[in-house]
Amino acid sequence: MSDEADANRVAGWFGDCYGRQPEGVWQAPGRANLIGEHTDYNQGWVLPFALDRGVLVAAACRHDGMLVIRSRQAPGEPATLPLATVAPGRVTGWAAYPAGVAWALREAGHPVGGASLAIDSTLPQGAGLSSSAALECAVALALTGLYGLDVPRPDLAILARRAENDFVGVPSGIMDQSASLLCQASHALLLDCRSGEGSAVPLEPAAAGLALLIVDTGARHALGDGRYALRRSECDRAASALGVRCLRDVAGADAADGLADPVLRRRARHVITENHRVEQAVALLRAGDLAGAGELLCASHASLRDDFEISWPEADATVSAAMDAGAAGARMIGGGFGGSVIALVPADQSAVRTGIGEEYTRRGWPPPGFLDAPPSASAHRLR
Numbered sequence: 001m002s003d004e005a006d007a008n009r010v011a012g013w014f015g016d017c018y019g020r021q022p023e024g025v026w027q028a029p030g031r032a033n034l035i036g037e038h039t040d041y042n043q044g045w046v047l048p049f050a051l052d053r054g055v056l057v058a059a060a061c062r063h064d065g066m067l068v069i070r071s072r073q074a075p076g077e078p079a080t081l082p083l084a085t086v087a088p089g090r091v092t093g094w095a096a097y098p099a100g101v102a103w104a105l106r107e108a109g110h111p112v113g114g115a116s117l118a119i120d121s122t123l124p125q126g127a128g129l130s131s132s133a134a135l136e137c138a139v140a141l142a143l144t145g146l147y148g149l150d151v152p153r154p155d156l157a158i159l160a161r162r163a164e165n166d167f168v169g170v171p172s173g174i175m176d177q178s179a180s181l182l183c184q185a186s187h188a189l190l191l192d193c194r195s196g197e198g199s200a201v202p203l204e205p206a207a208a209g210l211a212l213l214i215v216d217t218g219a220r221h222a223l224g225d226g227r228y229a230l231r232r233s234e235c236d237r238a239a240s241a242l243g244v245r246c247l248r249d250v251a252g253a254d255a256a257d258g259l260a261d262p263v264l265r266r267r268a269r270h271v272i273t274e275n276h277r278v279e280q281a282v283a284l285l286r287a288g289d290l291a292g293a294g295e296l297l298c299a300s301h302a303s304l305r306d307d308f309e310i311s312w313p314e315a316d317a318t319v320s321a322a323m324d325a326g327a328a329g330a331r332m333i334g335g336g337f338g339g340s341v342i343a344l345v346p347a348d349q350s351a352v353r354t355g356i357g358e359e360y361t362r363r364g365w366p367p368p369g370f371l372d373a374p375p376s377a378s379a380h381r382l383r
């Protein structure tokens with residue numbers, strides 16, 4: 001859908017909710033990660049790109065110090081919160097994400113006041129496409145836009161992540177918020193998660209006769225269910241057993257062999273080899289060999305499945321079916337245990353889509369969702 005149609009729809013809905021026109025409409029995209037999974041909180045490298053779907057926020061200032069939030073995905077009463085008392089632990093459910101952003105901005109000294117927000121999303125939720133980060137980033141842009149605050153985007157990404165970590169209580173890394181705020185169309189973002197330095201890497205599948213396809217496996221995950229946090233702590237334990245600050249500091253995969261605990265050895269091996277795969281993928285993309293990166297996607301999937309142990313049956317079956325049907329590469333994306341697979345496929349995607357669909361039917365699973373994933377622009381104001 002076009003930006004204009006999105007903006008009209010959300011502005012119209014804002015009018016229905018609040019009986020006035022919004023002062024602005026913002027959109028922040030979800031992301032897919034080409035490669036570099038579970039490397040961000042190990043201070044390594046990631047290579048995400050922005051999707052052409054995301055979260056939309058229509059907003060207007062209020063002068064009564066209240067934050068009033070409505071979400072089209074959560075019909076019913078709006079969340080109505082006195083801004084001055086918004087603090088971690090006081091807001092639960094979906095409203096904690098936007099409220100957490102207001103809190104993080106104010107905590108950092110940005111004078112954000114009351115606002116009426118109407119939120120809509122074009123992203124499937126829980127599909128591993130970063131709908132939470134898109135929500136945080138859209139609200140961050142809306143609030144700073146309404147109050148005329150010029151916060152550099154890398155800082156905004158850190159504040160949006162703070163909302164998720166310290167307000168909502170989900171221990172995610174910096175990848176998703178950075179992707180939503182810093183990606184460029186037709187590019188992936190190579191982000192060094194230690195220095196925060198990002199650079200745009202050309203990613204134009206159509207020019208290579210290819211396409212990026214997201215397959216929503218239908219299996220749902222929750223980053224807050226403890227398994228993501230467990231992987232984080234295993235990585236921290238592996239790093240200290242290896243005598244380094246974090247796994248980013250280990251160069252060769254052989255180093256992991258020195259770990260006595262077989263679980264920590266596998267976790268470390270994934271992170272070390274995944275960082276290396278990001279580096280290789282970037283070199284291939286910069287050399288114009290996107291198809292060549294397909295093998296790295298498959299190697300990443302195998303590592304996430306066997307060493308990091310976060311894949312799920314639908315993801316494994318999707319990757320196999322995609323490869324059997326002619327994909328150049330495929331892998332699970334996101335936190336794991338549910339969500340989506342990314343596949344690098346021929347521009348004519350029909351054989352891959354059919355092959356995957358037939359595999360789901362054969363296994364008696366509900367049909368998967370398919371989404372085209374052209375590398376798109378970062379968060380922006382629509383009007």
Ligand code: GLA
Nearest residue numbers: 037038172173174175334335
């Ligand atoms: C989730 C988190 C990210 C990142 C990925 C795994 O999407 O929000 O910070 O850790 O999982 O790569």
